[in-house]
Amino acid sequence: MGAIAIRTDIPGPRSRALVARRTAAVPRGVAHSTTVFAESADGVRVTDVDGNVFLDFAGGIGVMNVGHSQTSVVDAVKRQAERFTHTAFSVAPYEGYITLAERLARITPGTFAKKTLFVNSGAEAIENAVKIARHATGRPGILCFEDGFHGRTLLTLSLTSKVAPYKLGFGPYIGDVLRVPYAYCYRCAYARSFPDCTIACVSAIEDHFKRHMDPQTIAAAVIEPVLGEGGFVVPPLGYLREIAALCREHGILLVADEIQTGFGRTGRMFACEHDGVEPDLLVTAKSLAAGLPLAAVVGRAELMDSPGVGGLGGTYGGNPVACAAAHAVLDEFERGDLLRRSEAIGVRIEARARAWAQQFAIVGDVRRRGAMVGVELVRNRDTREPAKHETDDVIRLACERGVLLIAAGTFGNVVRFLTPLTISDDELDEGLEVMTGCLAVASAAIAQR
Numbered sequence: 001m002g003a004i005a006i007r008t009d010i011p012g013p014r015s016r017a018l019v020a021r022r023t024a025a026v027p028r029g030v031a032h033s034t035t036v037f038a039e040s041a042d043g044v045r046v047t048d049v050d051g052n053v054f055l056d057f058a059g060g061i062g063v064m065n066v067g068h069s070q071t072s073v074v075d076a077v078k079r080q081a082e083r084f085t086h087t088a089f090s091v092a093p094y095e096g097y098i099t100l101a102e103r104l105a106r107i108t109p110g111t112f113a114k115k116t117l118f119v120n121s122g123a124e125a126i127e128n129a130v131k132i133a134r135h136a137t138g139r140p141g142i143l144c145f146e147d148g149f150h151g152r153t154l155l156t157l158s159l160t161s162k163v164a165p166y167k168l169g170f171g172p173y174i175g176d177v178l179r180v181p182y183a184y185c186y187r188c189a190y191a192r193s194f195p196d197c198t199i200a201c202v203s204a205i206e207d208h209f210k211r212h213m214d215p216q217t218i219a220a221a222v223i224e225p226v227l228g229e230g231g232f233v234v235p236p237l238g239y240l241r242e243i244a245a246l247c248r249e250h251g252i253l254l255v256a257d258e259i260q261t262g263f264g265r266t267g268r269m270f271a272c273e274h275d276g277v278e279p280d281l282l283v284t285a286k287s288l289a290a291g292l293p294l295a296a297v298v299g300r301a302e303l304m305d306s307p308g309v310g311g312l313g314g315t316y317g318g319n320p321v322a323c324a325a326a327h328a329v330l331d332e333f334e335r336g337d338l339l340r341r342s343e344a345i346g347v348r349i350e351a352r353a354r355a356w357a358q359q360f361a362i363v364g365d366v367r368r369r370g371a372m373v374g375v376e377l378v379r380n381r382d383t384r385e386p387a388k389h390e391t392d393d394v395i396r397l398a399c400e401r402g403v404l405l406i407a408a409g410t411f412g413n414v415v416r417f418l419t420p421l422t423i424s425d426d427e428l429d430e431g432l433e434v435m436t437g438c439l440a441v442a443s444a445a446i447a448q449r
């Protein structure tokens with residue numbers, strides 16, 4: 001018997017009642033991709049308030065790499081909550097914060113001396129990375145990339161590259177931002193093809209330096225090693241290395257946004273490792289603490305020490321319960337087989353996605369690094385017209401049939417996989433089978449147009 005159990009219409013009556021209350025009490029700006037309300041979750045399975053059981057292929061947006069309600073995480077959280085939940089690290093500090101900083105220094109790329117700052121969210125961590133880079137270099141500018149996503153605060157929105165819904169009506173944004181194309185080979189900004197292009201999108205940045213911004217005024221390049229919200233865009237190996245070399249040449253600090261790619265998602269602990277790149281500052285969040293709000297900036301000690309005493313911090317940053325959860329997550333990685341499993345999961349999804357590409361013309365591109373797999377859907381393979389509405393239909397149908405999925409991409413036409421890395425092959429196959437049916441429906445709808 002499979003894991004999925006759909007017992008009511010989706011959404012069921014209790015979820016529908018909550019949708020009505022939610023509409024009255026919560027602003028519409030807080031979006032959700034499904035209308036099923038969670039009651040409990042375990043491993044890869046989410047049970048809703050109507051008793052329906054779903055396979056979670058979204059992992060709370062890449063947060064649950066070690067699985068829902070992982071016993072060691074729950075125990076660590078309980079133990080810490082019984083001791084104390086908060087003193088403020090800036091009032092009465094505690095050892096768990098320091099040990100976690102020590103552990104992150106050990107497992108992030110680079111053997112140089114490092115220090116770590118803990119904050120509450122990915123966006124807050126990016127904000128702090130930019131503050132530290134500006135302080136350390138005395139330069140104001142930031143280099144960022146098209147189709148990148150770095151958060152929803154005003155500074156991170158300035159770096160984020162998607163107007164609707166993220167940026168619409170919230171400006172003005174900070175100046176001193178230079179945005180250049182990412183190595184999005186399926187939609188290459190320079191109409192070139194890899195490998196013949198020899199990754200020309202990096203050398204083209206020199207041209208931007210001449211036309212738009214003096215590199216000597218740029219503090220940092222903020223880059224995702226694989227684009228997350230921007231469509232699970234996997235650049236060619238070597239791309240990040242070339243970006244790192246360009247940064248070194250101009251004295252620009254490299255800030256790797258590993259918020260979505262970190263903690264095993266790409267088959268390595270951090271995605272930078274695929275290219276042998278050691279960023280000056282590495283930003284992480286999401287799967288760091290299995291759902292407790294915690295984010296970190298790990299960086300070269302001398303840079304991290306640049307801001308003066310009191311220049312960094314916040315009331316909740318490095319909350320002791322969140323730190324305890326993160327220790328349990330790191331224990332899971334040390335003890336377990338999660339990195340090997342990440343690659344195996346990705347291989348299995350990719351094999352199925354390549355079969356979809358043979359079967360369904362709607363599949364335009366399949367790309368993968370580790371378990372980070374994106375399937376880009378198009379209305380026409382020649383024009384590559386994004387199949388946004390059809391992607392929405394696939395997500396909705398999948399939910400009705402028991403799989404929680406989310407989309408990505410500037411055009412909203414990429415199905416992304418963020419399953420917990422604890423998923424079994426049987427659970428994976430069951431979810432992929434559901435998706436085959438959903439893609440068949442979406443493909444047929446396009447054929448009938």
Ligand SMILES: Cc1ncc(COP(=O)(O)O)c(C=O)c1O
Nearest residue numbers: 121122123149150151228259260
């Ligand atoms: C690559 C990346 N950077 C930054 C963020 C923002 O993180 P948060 O939502 O925790 O503020 C996200 C969130 O999806 C992300 O994927």
